[in-house]
Amino acid sequence: MAIRQPIVSVMGHVDHGKSTILDKIRGTKVVSREAGGITQHIGATDVPIETIYELCRPLIGDRKFLVPGLLFIDTPGHYSFATLRTRGGALADLAVLVIDINEGMKPQTIESINILRKFRTPFVIAANKVDRLMGWRAHEGSIIAKSLEAQDPRVVAELDERIYAIAGAVFDRTGFSADRFDKISDFTKSIAIVPVSGKFGEGLPDLLVMLVGLAQKFLETELKTEDCPAEGTVLEVKEEKGIGTVIDTIVYKGTLSVGDQILVSSTKGDPIQTKVRALLRPRPLDEIRDPTQRFDTVKTVSAAAGIRLVAQDLENAMAGGILRVANEDVDIIREEVRKESELKVELADEGIVVRGDAIGSLEALVFEAKSAELPIRKIGIGKVTRKDVMEASNFENPLHRVIFSFNAGANPDVEAELASTGVTMFSNQVIYRLLDEYKAWCEVKKREVEAEKRLETVFPGKIKILRDHVFRASKPAIVGVRILAGRVRPGQMLMRLDGHQVGRIKSIRSGENTQTEAIAGSEVAIAIDDATVGRQIDVEDILLVDMPESHARELSNYKLTIDEREVLEQVAEIKRKEKPFWGR
DSSP states (O other), X not given: OOBOOOEEEEEESTXXXXXXXXXXXXXXXXXXXXXXXXXXXXXXXXXXXXXXXXXXXXXXXXXXXXXXXXXXXXXXSHHHHHHSEETTEXXXXXXXXXXXXXXXXXXXXXXXXXXXXXXXXXEEEEEEOGGGSXXXXXXXXOOHHHHHHXXXXXXXXXXXXXXXXXXXXXXXXXXOEEEEXXXXXXXXXXXXXXXXXXXXXXXXXXXXXXXXXXHHHHOHHHHBOOSSBOEEEEEEEEEETTTEEEEEEEEEESEEETTOEEEEEETTEEEEEEXXXXXXXXXXXXXXXXXXXXXXXXXXXXXXEEEEEEXXXXXXXXXXXXXXXXXXXXXXXXXXXXXXXXXXXXXXXXOEEEEESSHHHHHHHHHHHHHTTXXXXXXXXXXXXHHHHHHHHTOSSGGGOEEEEESOOBOTTHHHHHHXXXXXXXXXXXXXXXXXXXXXXXXXXXXXXXXXXXXXXXXXXXXXXXXXXXXXXXXXXXXXXXXXXXXXXXXXXXXXXXXXXXXXXXXXXXXTEEXXXXXXXXXXXXXEETOOBTTTBOTTOEXXXXXXXXXXXXXXXXXXXXXXXXXXXXXXXHXXXXXXXXTO
16 A cells, blocks of 8 residues: 655744744745734645655665655644544644744643644654854754754754753653654654754754654554545635635545535534535645645545645535545435534533634633633634623623633624623633633632622621710710721621620711721721610720621631631630531
8 A cells, every 4th residue: 555645733832933944845935924924824735755855865865765745734823733633633643843942832832732642643843943042053954963063062052951951841741751853762762852943944854854754664554545535624714716615625535536525514513515626736845825836726636635625515614624525325424524523522510601713723722721720611613602692691600701712703793792791702813822811811800809709798897986986875876986907897787795786887987988898997987776875885895797607608718817817716706605616
């Protein structure tokens, strides 16, 4: 059996140079045409083995390989790696994890490693931007060994120190050892780190040889092709001027031909059934998302290949979904596609609402949310709807009245609904930013919630009635008091130290101003209903706020001051004379 191209996903933190490395390999300038220089869409590039022979000749001489080349997948974020799936797991056979050698591990780097571990995908680390090391002398397209020979020993020592730091961080995250690729004897036990410069091409021959060699040595069985109906993964769904809706697809198994009947995952549930009208294939070293040349029109394509597929009724095709040829056994294949397109997520009884653009990206978000112990109540593909907002508004926990729109947007009527219900929506195309924004919001929200609860909860309070400050004896009694500890508010019941209630605070005043609260250290006048000076209360009496038992229990969740804690214990001691387990 022939061996197909390995599919290689390029991953890493934003702006660490993923697309720049691919641009250098294929001789293109895709990154310069992206908004802000940041990849916005998933791309695919076919690098033929002849190109690899040419770039890597100083390393391999006239040696030949069995693999016919490499099919690189460039993604706008690590979450897209999870979006690109096969029925057996991840689409990629191998991955290149790009790390800026000057910055080291970043949030997306760590998330990328987590996802690679989840899918058990072998990967190589490209330690990029070595040309930015202080004193580095660049050598265009050189193998790394020759570049290192020409560097000052201090620069080489600095390079090794940076690689050592990356290796230590990888071990902490994975438990696997990592080292510079030319120091590894057993690639089954260590992760290879290849120093490269995407700008000047240094080390890229080493990286390509590493990928081809690892694929040929360890993945030969997985790469064997068979003559069977095609299976593929939808990269993106897009509108093509003059053609209509098309899908960029990776065919990872079998053969796809014009006229084939296909089933494609749909955002509406049941798979789309249609026929292939045309297959447009980018030329070798060109980019499927942003080609510099016209696509070749082909009649048939075999794995592994990136292809733009033209057919009817693709408007609701699901990015990250499954494509299957179904010239026979249509009902069986339809059921398989439907099951594979379902979101396999364990939902909580209460949590946030999540919307995303693709099944795989949503599962990647769920994976990270679970690590952050963030429960999810509802999840779905497509734009946020008014119904989502209404459901989120009914959650008991205010920290769960939240919607994540992960690269999905929202319907026009959602904004007004958010404003009227108090539900908060977070929108972003990067998981770690989405989670960081939510965490920051939670810190603020928790303080607001605690402040609100403090207004509702009866807190410990202790006052002393001042001598010569009786302004009215009864109906209501108005006396001047000093707040000895804690706080008092209107509506709270007061009691003596023997536990007998004396009346309820009607109002609090300081001079001409009415107050909603008086705290420790202040002196105010309070009006007390149902109390008479000389009977229930008298000057220099010490009074405590009488607390409901449920509130006393709830206060165990609050950070009380030392004085508040002492007053709470004093109240509990008085109450436990009649109820031994009061407040416990």
